[in-house]
Every structure is written in structure tokens, then in C-alpha cells.
Amino acid sequence: MGHNCQVTTIDFAKGHGTGNDFVIVPDLKDALPLKDAQVAALCDRRFGIGGDGLLRVAPSEDPAAEWFMDYRNGDGSIAEMCGNGVRVFARYLLEQGLAEGPEIPVATRAGIKTVHVEGDELRVDMGPAEFGPTSEASVEGFTWAGQAVSMGNPHLVCHLGDEAELESLELFHQPRFDAGVFPEGVNVEFVVGTAPQVRMRVHERGVGETASCGTGACAVGAVALRHAGQDTGVCKVDVPGGTLTITVTDETLFLAGPAVIVAEGTFRF
Numbered sequence: 678m679g680h681n682c683q684v685t686t687i688d689f690a691k692g693h694g695t696g697n698d699f700v701i702v703p704d705l706k707d708a709l710p711l712k713d714a715q716v717a718a719l720c721d722r723r724f725g726i727g728g729d730g731l732l733r734v735a736p737s738e739d740p741a742a743e744w745f746m747d748y749r750n751g752d753g754s755i756a757e758m759c760g761n762g763v764r765v766f767a768r769y770l771l772e773q774g775l776a777e778g779p780e781i782p783v784a785t786r787a788g789i790k791t792v793h794v795e796g797d798e799l800r801v802d803m804g805p806a807e808f809g810p811t812s813e814a815s816v817e818g819f820t821w822a823g824q825a826v827s828m829g830n831p832h833l834v835c836h837l838g839d840e841a842e843l844e845s846l847e848l849f850h851q852p853r854f855d856a857g858v859f860p861e862g863v864n865v866e867f868v869v870g871t872a873p874q875v876r877m878r879v880h881e882r883g884v885g886e887t888a889s890c891g892t893g894a895c896a897v898g899a900v901a902l903r904h905a906g907q908d909t910g911v912c913k914v915d916v917p918g919g920t921l922t923i924t925v926t927d928e929t930l931f932l933a934g935p936a937v938i939v940a941e942g943t944f945r946f
């Protein structure tokens with residue numbers, strides 16, 4: 678961090694995975710604990726850099742990984758995991774020479790996640806999806822049944838009738854949900870189609886509607902395969918910002934998709 682005539686500056690980069698965008702703050706000496714308001718200022722699309730979330734690159738305390746992904750939502754809140762974020766994080770480490778492929782272990786609040794570099798795509802071992810109870814989400818008086826899924830962070834996957842219903846959804850506000858089932862809030866995915874290819878929109882906790890959500894796509898892919906009677910398999914998940922590939926095996930779930938760094942600079946608080 679630099680100080681000059683009352684101006685505090687920090688270096689940043691910006692990246693995205695299928696349009697889910699992040700401010701990246703390198704804090705290699707773990708000297709920059711960002712307050713919620715500072716995260717929100719950096720992520721602000723008019724007064725800041727702009728991002729759905731922030732990835733602070735900090736040293737890991739776990740000997741199994743060199744770097745810790747300190748993920749924060751755009752409103753400053755902490756989340757356990759971010760599937761697009763961990764791929765962008767790994768891409769940043771690679772480009773900065775902070776890690777070498779083809780396998781990069783990253784410490785996260787949901788444990789160590791290993792990212793495999795496969796050319797333009799990065800594939801992450803996300804660990805298995807954990808199915809919870811069925812629940813409901815409501816938007817503007819309409820209610821859908823949904824399936825609770827944990828990918829380290831909470832999701833509610835709701836299947837809609839058709840594409841027109843998905844298109845017309847109004848996602849400016851947090852959908853209503855059962856706080857008894859999701860005491861920490863929830864990310865809500867709205868889905869049409871069946872495995873092996875589905876389409877989704879998402880309202881993310883602590884952010885709003887985003888162009889993509891990696892953990893959300895994992896939850897959606899796992900539910901779609903289960904609906905198709907498959908314990909294992911591959912499901913493509915189309916999101917507004919692109920396509921993610923979910924592979925469910927007997928042991929785990931992989932998330933694959935692109936991740937790119939698009940800018941570097943200095944921010945002034």
C-alpha cells in the first residue's frame with residue numbers, strides 16, 4: 678500500500694470467468710486487511726473499479742497450498758467459496774509467476790481446491806455437491822420449488838417451466854427464501870432444460886444478478902444429472918456470460934471454464 682499526500686493507493690488487477698468479474702488485490706505479505714467498506718468501494722461500478730467480488734491474494738497458512746484466496750462479495754461480505762473466482766485466482770498466480778501449472782492448489786475457506794490448467798480452460802476439483810432439503814424461492818409473487826445444495830457455500834436450485842419464464846425473470850432484488858433453511862442467506866439459481874445441457878440465471882448473495890456463478894453452475898449441474906437419474910456424468914451449464922462444464926464422478930465434482938485477466942492498475946482510496 679502506498680501513502681502520498683493523504684492518498685492511499687493499492688495495486689490491483691481485474692479478471693473474469695464467463696463474465697463473473699473480480700478485483701484482484703495482491704497482498705503477498707498479508708499486510709492489507711480490507712474492511713467491508715473498502716471492498717465495496719473497490720467493487721463499485723461507478724465510483725470504483727467494478728466487480729462482482731474481490732480476490733485478495735494472501736499467503737496460505739496451510740502447508741498444502743502456497744496462496745490463500747480471500748474471497749469477498751461485492752458488498753464486502755465474506756463467502757466460503759467462489760468457483761469462478763478460484764479459476765481467475767489461479768490464472769493470476771500463473772501470469773504473475775507465483776505458481777506453476779499444471780496443478781495449482783489454492784487454500785480457500787472451503788478447504789484446498791486444486792486447479793488444473795488445461796490451455797484456455799481451468800478445471801477445479803470442487804469436492805462433491807452436498808444435497809440439502811427441498812425449499813422454495815419467490816420473486817414478485819411467483820414461487821418455485823427448489824433443491825438446496827452446498828458447494829461450501831449455499832445454493833437453491835429452482836427449475837422453471839420454459840425459456841420465456843427464465844427470460845422474463847426480474848432479478849433486481851434478492852429472491853425470497855426460507856431463512857430457517859438458509860440462515861446465512863443463499864445464492865438462487867433459476868434453470869431450464871435437462872442434462873446434458875441446461876441454462877441458468879443466478880441471483881448471488883452479497884452481489885445481485887451476475888453473468889455467471891461457478892459454484893451455482895456446480896449445484897445446477899449436480900441437480901440436473903440427478904434429475905436425469907445419473908450419479909455421474911457431464912453437464913454443460915449455459916450462463917449469460919458463457920458456458921461452464923460440470924463433471925460429476927463417484928468421488929468429486931469438477932468445474933471447468935475459462936478465466937482471463939483483463940487489466941492491471943493502481944487504485945486511490
Ligand SMILES: N[C@@H](CCC[C@H](N)C(=O)O)C(=O)O
Nearest residue numbers: 756759760761830890891892
Ligand atoms: N460467483 C461465485 C460465488 C461467490 C459467492 C457467493 N456470492 C456467496 O455469497 O456464496 C462463484 O463463481 O462461485
